[in-house]
Amino acid sequence: MGIDLGLQSFAVLSDGERIESPQPLAKAQRRLRHRQRLHSRKQRGSRTRRQSAAGLARLHRRIRCQRADFLHQATTDLAKTKSVIVVEDLSGRGMIRNRHLSRSIADAGWSEFRRMLAYKTHWYGSQLVVAPRFYPSSKTCSTCGQGKAEMPLGQRVFRCAAWARCARGAGLGGPPCGHTVVSGVPQRGVAPLGT
Numbered sequence: 001m002g003i004d005l006g007l008q009s010f011a012v013l014s015d016g017e018r019i020e021s022p023q024p025l026a027k028a029q030r031r032l033r034h035r036q037r038l039h040s041r042k043q044r045g046s047r048t049r050r051q052s053a054a055g056l057a058r059l060h061r062r063i064r065c066q067r068a069d070f071l072h073q074a075t076t077d078l079a080k081t082k083s084v085i086v087v088e089d090l091s092g093r094g095m096i097r098n099r100h101l102s103r104s105i106a107d108a109g110w111s112e113f114r115r116m117l118a119y120k121t122h123w124y125g126s127q128l129v130v131a132p133r134f135y136p137s138s139k140t141c142s143t144c145g146q147g148k149a150e151m152p153l154g155q156r157v158f159r160c161a162a163w164a165r166c167a168r169g170a171g172l173g174g175p176p177c178g179h180t181v182v183s184g185v186p187q188r189g190v191a192p193l194g195t
Contacts, residue, residue, distance in 0.1 A: 001082040005090065005113070007104050011074070014086075019074055024066035025107040032059055067109050071116055079120035087114055089133040 002014035010021035025032075035056050042049035078085060090110055096102045114130075121128040140147035141160035 002086045005110050007108060010108060021108055022066060022070050023107055024063045028063050035059060071109055071113050075116040075120050079124045079126050082126055084127045085121060086129045086131055088131045
């Protein structure tokens with residue numbers, strides 16, 4: 001079972017199932033901003049500032065617990081139901097440098113997801129495979145291995161030009177119109193990600 005981590009959907013499984021993220025930080029952002037603004041206006045060293053700091057800490061803890069609860073439920077379900085799980089090796093530290101996406105990436109908790117998945121697959125007897133960071137899975141047909149050298153970032157769906165040939169060779173009787181591959185996994189009739 002291949003897992004493609006993302007921001008619009010937390011994860012897209014190779015069978016087409018999507019796991020949506022609760023986005024706890026994004027949902028609590030307005031309340032968090034308001035409490036931080038009120039906290040900054042309290043007089044330093046006062047009792048009300050200590051109370052405000054405690055309320056702010058409770059809100060941060062609530063966000064952290066919501067994220068951890070979601071990640072625990074998702075990883076436990078995957079580790080119990082899937083025998084082999086393939087995840088991509090993402091450079092979270094490098095992606096967080098993008099100032100437009102850093103908050104959303106941190107809110108998703110991809111590295112914690114992978115860490116939890118590693119020990120839970122060990123617990124439940126399934127296997128975790130980490131795909132190399134620079135493997136071109138989105139540009140390669142999983143059936144015939146044919147791929148494109150370049151694929152623009154705006155294009156989210158790869159169509160295999162040789163699918164009809166490789167499907168018939170494998171006895172699958174593939175469609176003559178071409179086969180759609182989303183994140184390295186062949187899919188029929190799948191809409192592009194992000195639509």
